[in-house]
Amino acid sequence: MNIGLSLADQITLELRADIIGGGLLPGMALVENDLVSAYSASRNTIREALHRLGQEGLARYVRNKGVMVRRLDSDDVRDLFKVRRTLELQAIMNSQPLATYRSDRMLDALDAAELAREREDWRVVGTHSLAFHQHIVGLLGSPLLDDFFTNVVAQLRLAFFCAPDEPRFQAPWLARDRQIHDWLAEGNKHGAHEAMSVYLDDSEQMLLHLLSSTSKN
Template sequence: MERALQIHRVSVADQVAAVLRQRILNGELRPGMPLQEVPMAASLGVSRNTMREATRILSLEGLLKRNAHRGIAVCQLSATDVQEIYSLRRMLEIAAVLGSRSTEIETLSELQQTLEGYERAVRDRDWTRAVEFDLQFHSLLIRFHQNRRLESFYQRVIGELRMGMVLVDRGHNDPGRLVPVHRRIYQLLTAGKLKQCATLLAQHLDDSESRLMRVMNGKSSREHRSAEPSS
């Protein structure tokens, strides 16, 4: 009996969202920058409705934020946002690791494949793809909860970190050092050393939050200095 073919159709809105996503993650569209849907739709040769759907997709991913009075803009994280997101990550990811089982072969296999993709992206110095693999690795950990609603919730939370993590990886003295940490988390997980794995994961999340806060603080300081009138 032949297996049914899976046909994946990509809408025009999905394609537009992909273009905007890349522009956001590579820094062309900066945090806080307002987006004018009509001119942008015209520049891409699509209708306003298509552009609105594309921005809706990116809003769900946490990359854009719509304001009733100011329209839509690239999402800009505050220090409070970062603290709240990482607090949630610690609660969800550490509990997931402690509750994991070595019999969940499919998830462990996907973690291995994600690590390999992460290593390739870092070698190529493709920080946008590296961040996607990084986030995918942590998203896979949430599967150990075996709760699909929790996975969907986590995706919305983690989406807000994409831009910040790209900035962190670009500014890291040696981004390649981040890969062995994930590799060690995976090794401890597969070896069933869950308490050690949870401890390393907690330390990794603490370090990640600290790096992001330093990058954000440095960026804010530079923007403040550039806004000061020259004497």
């Protein structure tokens, strides 16, 4: 756990990480008693953590059911992609030549995603793909934006769960992620920017289509 943070902050970060990792699904109940036991924390601390998770858009109170992991709708997805376009495209166009350590971090995420694909662990594929995009935003060099984008990534993970066919949803993006990295490594910011712009358009449309199909069933 991070030194200097309150216990409620630490629990909030762990719950957010569980969402990003695919351990907490949309609609799943966040049971106060279970969390008190799991974290050896007081009820007030757990309630504070759940309140903060709600402020981050990751949980919501449902009458007669309690606090639940949030389900996202089409408007949420459109808003998330507005943020992604603002941050990821700006990060690419404003980036300096890709430093070795930044390239290595991106490649580590891409390699881990491909290993997970070989194991057909598609949830882990999605987690590492999201990590790659966190490294893209990291090119802006802003810890504040990094933290903000981590919350965006957690919400994206919740949106991904609308896909009934994870292999079909996750498979197309790995080669495109690697091409974006390679263009950045070559110093071709315009190529990377164009590829990312099309990538985000395609990803948004796929998610919106999946959400629309799910709501009709």
